[in-house]
Amino acid sequence: MLERLETEVFLALAEELHFGRTAERLGLTTGRVSQIVRKLERQVGAALFDRTSRSVRLTPVGRQLAEDLAPVVAAMEQALRRAVDAGKGVTGELRVAFLGEWTAPVLLRAVALFGERHPDCRVDVREAQLSNSRSSLEDGSIDVLVASYPFDGMALGPVLLAERRALAVPAGHPLAAEASVSLEVLADHPVVQYPAVTSIGFKRDRTPDRTPSGRPVPKGPSGATFSEMLSLVAMGRGVLPVGEHCRQYYPRPDLAYVPIHDAPLIERGPIWLPSNTTGRVREFIRATADVAGGGAAVQCSARGAGW
């Protein structure tokens, strides 16, 4: 391998055929250029330039090397440019997705703002499924997902949506009549469980093991999908803490949603693979922060988001 400066000096001199201009072009002194060329020639074992104090010409060996090296350097620069573009540039295509159609509006506002700022970057919006959301982020088929925290191992952007929690109970359940309940009631009823595929952090957040006071929460049956879990609730097999949006988006006659007054909000925001923190992604996260109302504190995960 050649040193960067060696190849640059060699190719520049092969073009200019003049030490002074070459030195100026590269911000060096002629002495340095001379040294570098000599070192290269020593390494190659033959003269690359045929030079006197009045003329500089390529030798056959030098000409061959210049011809061989020029496309190589061009290819290297293109490879680097491609990487820098993926890293810093905001072009190409950005794929964003939402999880649950009620999160779409805020996402679409961010998309609109991003699109204004970066007209030459296509944005593809799609809806993700809970089952494939993680793998889609990991394999790069989507760049950013708007979903609820936590999302283990992913970088988290600023909060876009926050909602209160409610407890889903069967329609005839004693708690259904309450105006609101405390998280403590979880200790008194089995809680329907999320499927094993869900991340441990998410599962703990939605269906904690213990109440705030420390009492253990009895585990109920687990469902494969959210609808199935709600059906388990309706069947009286347990209760389930959910977001209040369910009242609007899952209005079932056999279910009642009772507000929980002492639970932290469920927060949703952009989520992405830390190793996929490219320029596009950074810019989109910025757009989401701005549509969330500039004042919103940008809460990022420690890993990979600190650009």
Next chain:
Amino acid sequence: MLERLETEVFLALAEELHFGRTAERLGLTTGRVSQIVRKLERQVGAALFDRTSRSVRLTPVGRQLAEDLAPVVAAMEQALRRAVDAGKGVTGELRVAFLGEWTAPVLLRAVALFGERHPDCRVDVREAQLSNSRSSLEDGSIDVLVASYPFDGMALGPVLLAERRALAVPAGHPLAAEASVSLEVLADHPVVQYPAVTSIGFKRDRTPDRTPSGRPVPKGPSGATFSEMLSLVAMGRGVLPVGEHCRQYYPRPDLAYVPIHDAPLIERGPIWLPSNTTGRVREFIRATADVAGGGAAVQCSARGAGW
């Protein structure tokens, strides 16, 4: 452009996926590897590796860059290898030529020795013409020429042949009866001139402007070829200092060759373009030196031969 070390570290790490092994492989410390990768990532603007203290993986951007960069590096190494091979290696083909068939035997002995030493380097032997010998060397169609010194601007190898000089005079000329003559007689007779295309040094050597004592030498007519020049002598238009080999190779009844007893020898040896001092050429020059009898002092021109 990337620094050599940056690309090497990056590609090595992309292969090894392990900082320790990468560092060892490149003779660095892990700290340095970490720094270099970080600098590269800063330059690219995105993470290239997804790493914890227990695992190192390529990010999508990193994988792309590695794929793009690997062939580039391979091509650069091949280009350099090609140049080094031309410079130091002794392979491919070497084209040598002689000027005057009577120089061929010593050349062929050198070719034989060279062929023994470097069986995988083809050697092409041909006869050169005085008119195209210089251009053939300059355009690379022959690498080494065995001819007489001096040869302006060319590198000179060790002397392979040395011969005394003789003065070519018409058959009936007063000097034809002498056993030998001095260079001083040149002041007394017009001297046939070499054509203008001949190098100035060569011309001075064969047909000096002044005798050793400083007397001017009258210029006779010039011929286009050596045969023509001899004919001018035969016609009585002048005399001409030549090599003694002419007696054998140009035996004309209308000419006499009288030894010159106070002229330096005419020396012949390998001649090549300084800028074409490749490994092949160097090795061939060494072979000529060896067949000339190892003791022969290697007399090289100052320019380009000092490898």
Next chain:
DNA sequence: GGCATCGTTCAATCCAGCTCAATGATCCTT
């Protein structure tokens, strides 16, 4: 929870990269 492995960080060290000025070679001018 302790241990081993491994990547990161930081301060200290040192050498290579670089500059500057003198030198020498070449060509042009008069």
Next chain:
DNA sequence: AAGGATCATTGAGCTGGATTGAACGATGCC
């Protein structure tokens, strides 16, 4: 033929970045 101008080379000396080594911190295993 001498002088001058241009330009590549050379060598000494300096500076800044490359490199090291150790301490640190994170991670996964037993």
